[in-house]
Amino acid sequence: xxxxxxxxxxxxxxxxCLSFMVAAPKKIKVYLVGDSTMCLYPASRAPLTGWGxxxxxxxxxxxxxxxxARGGRSTRTFLSENRWQPVLDSLHAGDYVLVxxxxxxxxxxxxxxxxxxxxxxxxxNLAKFITDTRSKQAFPILITPVTKINFDKDxxxxxxxxxxxxxxxxxxxxxxxxxxxxxxxxxxxxxxxGPKAANMLxxxxxxxxxxxxxxxxRDNTHFNDFGARKMAEIVLNGLKEQHVELADRIVKGFGxxxxxxxxx
Amino acid sequence: MSIKAVKAYPETGWGxxxxxxxxxxxxxxxxxxxxxxxxxFISDKLWQKIADNVKPGDYVIIxxxxxxxxxxxxxAxxxxxxxxxxxxxxxxxxxxxATPILLTPTARRKFDSTGTVVGTHDVYAAIVRTxxxxxxxxxxxxxxxxxxxxxxxGPEDSKIFYDYLTPGENPxxxxxxxxxxxxxxxxxxxxxxxxxxxIRSQKLELADRIVKKPAxxxPVPTPTTTPMPYEKx
Numbered sequence: 001x002x003x004x005x006x007x008x009x010x011x012x013x014x015x016x017c018l019s020f021m022v023a024a025p026k027k028i029k030v031y032l033v034g035d036s037t038m039c040l041y042p043a044s045r046a047p048l049t050g051w052g053x054x055x056x057x058x059x060x061x062x063x064x065x066x067x068x069a070r071g072g073r074s075t076r077t078f079l080s081e082n083r084w085q086p087v088l089d090s091l092h093a094g095d096y097v098l099v100x101x102x103x104x105x106x107x108x109x110x111x112x113x114x115x116x117x118x119x120x121x122x123x124x125n126l127a128k129f130i131t132d133t134r135s136k137q138a139f140p141i142l143i144t145p146v147t148k149i150n151f152d153k154d155x156x157x158x159x160x161x162x163x164x165x166x167x168x169x170x171x172x173x174x175x176x177x178x179x180x181x182x183x184x185x186x187x188x189x190x191x192x193x194g195p196k197a198a199n200m201l202x203x204x205x206x207x208x209x210x211x212x213x214x215x216x217x218r219d220n221t222h223f224n225d226f227g228a229r230k231m232a233e234i235v236l237n238g239l240k241e242q243h244v245e246l247a248d249r250i251v252k253g254f255g256x257x258x259x260x261x262x263x264x
Numbered sequence: 265m266s267i268k269a270v271k272a273y274p275e276t277g278w279g280x281x282x283x284x285x286x287x288x289x290x291x292x293x294x295x296x297x298x299x300x301x302x303x304x305f306i307s308d309k310l311w312q313k314i315a316d317n318v319k320p321g322d323y324v325i326i327x328x329x330x331x332x333x334x335x336x337x338x339x340a341x342x343x344x345x346x347x348x349x350x351x352x353x354x355x356x357x358x359x360x361x362a363t364p365i366l367l368t369p370t371a372r373r374k375f376d377s378t379g380t381v382v383g384t385h386d387v388y389a390a391i392v393r394t395x396x397x398x399x400x401x402x403x404x405x406x407x408x409x410x411x412x413x414x415x416x417x418g419p420e421d422s423k424i425f426y427d428y429l430t431p432g433e434n435p436x437x438x439x440x441x442x443x444x445x446x447x448x449x450x451x452x453x454x455x456x457x458x459x460x461x462x463i464r465s466q467k468l469e470l471a472d473r474i475v476k477k478p479a480x481x482x483p484v485p486t487p488t489t490t491p492m493p494y495e496k497x
Contacts, residue, residue, distance in 0.1 A: 044475075046284040047453055057270050058435045197421040200450055208464075209457045211285050211475040225281070226424065226450035229274050233433055253271060253436035 025062040025249060026094055031087050033078065033129065034100035036071030036222060037146050037231075046212060048203055049228035051146065051235065058236055063249045074104035075125035076117040084129070093137035096246050098235070099129050100182065102145030102164035103221065119167055126171045141244065142172045144183035146231055149190055149202050149220045157191040157198075159183075180238030186231060201227030265327055266296035271436055275427045275443070276452035278370070278459070285460050290473045293317075301331040301339035302349030311353065320361035323470055325459070326353050327406065329369030329388040330445065346388060350395045363468070366396045368407035370455050373426050373444040375419040381411045404462030406455065413454055425451030 032038055032052040039050040056065035068087055070078070078084055078101070087097070105117035117125065126142065133140040145168075148160040159165075165183040172179035190198035203219035223231060239247040266277040279294040286292065295310055305311050305328070318324060331339040332346045341349065350366065357364040368389040374382045383389070389407040396403030414422040427448055431440035447455065464471045 043284045046281065047449075054273070057273055193424075194421075196417070197424050200424055208461065210453075211460070212477055214477055215479040224450070225453060226448055229449060236435060237432065251271070251435045253434075253438060 025060075027062050027064070028094050028096065028246075028249075029064045029066050029090075029092070030059075030096040030098060030246065031091070032065065032067040032069050032098050032100075033084070033087065034069040034098075034143070035073050035103050035145075036069075037103060038067070038100050039069035039071055040067050044212060047205075047210060047224040049223055049225045051223060051228045051231035053232075054225075054229040055232035055235060058232070058251050060249050060251055063246075069100075072104060072115060073101070074107075074115040074117045075101045075122055075129075076105065077115050079125060079128070084132070088132050088136065091133065091136040091138045095136070095138040096141060096244075097129065097133045097138060098141045098143060099126065100143035100145060101126075102161050102168065102183075106145075106161060106164040119163055122164060123167050123171050126168065127175065130171070130175045130177055139244070139246075140175075140177050141239075141242075141246075142168050142177050142179045143235065143238075144168045144179065144181050146182045146223075147186040147190065149195075149198055151190075151195045155195065157187050159187065178242040178244055180235055180242065182231065182234055182238070185234045185238070189230060189234070200224075201230055265294070266298055267294050268298075273436060274429075274434065274448050275446045276449045278447065278452040278455035281449070281453040282456040282459065285456065285474055287473050287475050290470075296327075299331055299339060300328070301337070301341055302328045302346055302353070303332070303341045304339045306349065306352070311356075315356050315360070318357060318360045318362045322360075322362040323365060323468075324353065324357040324362055325365045325367060326350065327367035327369060329385050329392065329407075333385060333388040343387065343391060347391050347395060350392065351399070354395065354399050354401055363402070363470075365402045365404065365463075365466075365468070366392050367404045367459065367462075368392045370406055370447070371410035371414060373414055373422055379419050381415040383407065383411060402462075402466045402468055404459055404466070406458055406462075409458040409461075410455060413458070424448065425454060 032055070037050060038052045040053055041048045041050060050067070050069060052065070052067040052069055056067070059065065068083060070083065073081070073083070091097070104112065104115040105122045108116050130140045144165040145161045147157070150158045150160050152158050161183050169179055169181065190201065201223060203217060203222045203224055205213045205217040207214065207216045236250055239250065265279045267280055268275050268277055277296060279292070279296055283292040295314055297310060300308065300310065314324060331337055332341040334340055354364045354366070369385045371381070372384040374384055376382050385407050393403060393405070395401065414425060417424070425447060427441050427443040427446045429437045429441040432438065433440065460474065464474070
């Protein structure tokens with residue numbers, strides 16, 4: 001009798017395990033396709049951080065982040081250097097492709113001719129990422145280029161990607177693709193923080209502060225560890241606002257707010 | 265100082281970015297743990313691991329106070345216990361021909377009604393300074409330097425250095441967070457820079473092992489006028 005009960009318990013536990021296995025979400029990959037503001041950096045360049053780096057820390061085990069973003073790339077050069085085709089080849093149904101370009105596409109100064117992409121071509125390239133991704137039953141998500149920090153003399157954060165952000169929104173609407181307006185949201189964030197605190201999101205270092213950057217360093221485009229995380233949070237919350245299925249795979253923390261008894 | 269679990273991010277111990285400062289001759293082993301005082305670091309056998317592993321020429325960077333100084337905590341130590349334990353760390357490190365470095369605790373974010381930063385470790389930081397002076401140990405006054413840092417930014421802006429999150433901002437803290445003790449990535453790195461500056465100014469041999477890079481070729485543009493060069497790779 002005791003033995004039969006043991007078998008019952010064993011069978012029951014097996015069934016419970018099985019039900020969890022069935023319920024477990026399918027493993028998927030999320031490809032991050034974009035430029036220097038998104039990509040991975042080695043420790044030798046710390047604290048320079050692409051927002052794709054902290055972004056990867058906030059998903060459950062069903063998600064693998066493949067950050068294939070590269071510094072200096074526009075939609076045009078990402079395609080011409082054959083960086084997109086390998087992504088497309090490895091895409092599976094249910095995967096996601098997050099696309100953020102603009103910084104290099106819009107760089108029309110002569111020294112950036114190697115990456116400049118005229119606006120019509122930028123739209124065509126975004127459309128290619130969308131249709132290619134969908135051809136594999138994977139999901140494209142467009143992201144407007146994250147803002148540079150540029151305050152006018154009245155303390156107002158200026159728009160830094162006007163035409164190219166509008167183009168992302170336009171293509172997103174045309175193809176009915178979710179768009180996360182990172183340009184707008186990041187600009188709102190730096191406006192709310194004000195110039196002094198917001199500068200600390202970017203690669204602004206005093207001389208001697210970090211041995212990777214011996215001299216003073218002022219970069220109004222690229223993020224440090226802190227800024228990259230703030231940008232990742234905007235994208236994570238954008239996924240939730242767009243009700244993308246991927247948002248269900250974001251970790252659900254239960255961290256209770258910390259209050260310091262000594263301080264309060 | 266400690267290495268945080270991913271589920272606690274963005275809380276960051278300053279020992280995490282600190283490892284990026286050194287060349288390949290240096291291995292940083294971070295034994296620090298949340299909640300530990302000098303007493304529980306010993307009773308939890310964490311100190312023994314260091315005593316067992318430390319080799320001649322190594323450095324032991326010691327920073328306590330937050331949990332020693334709060335009498336209501338189980339980990340609390342009396343002032344004399346705190347001093348004795350610091351002495352134990354110093355003496356055992358030196359017995360192994362290694363070099364101890366004492367650090368005062370990192371500042372908590374506390375301001376008075378006029379916006380002036382208020383020290384929260386005055387007694388225990390003073391003990392660290394006394395032990396260092398009496399024993400002729402290198403000392404980095406992180407409490408003082410980090411208070412100066414947050415004073416520079418003031419009551420509101422200084423929140424960027426600590427683990428402050430609005431509700432819904434970060435998946436790990438759905439209800440937000442207001443932590444005036446533990447650091448964000450930024451605060452952790454700024455504290456690490458304070459320690460780095462101390463290592464340099466004390467002219468420790470360890471300073472020779474800091475990463476050496478040529479000055480960046482990148483120009484220093486003014487954000488409003490000069491187009492930024494874009495990262496290539």
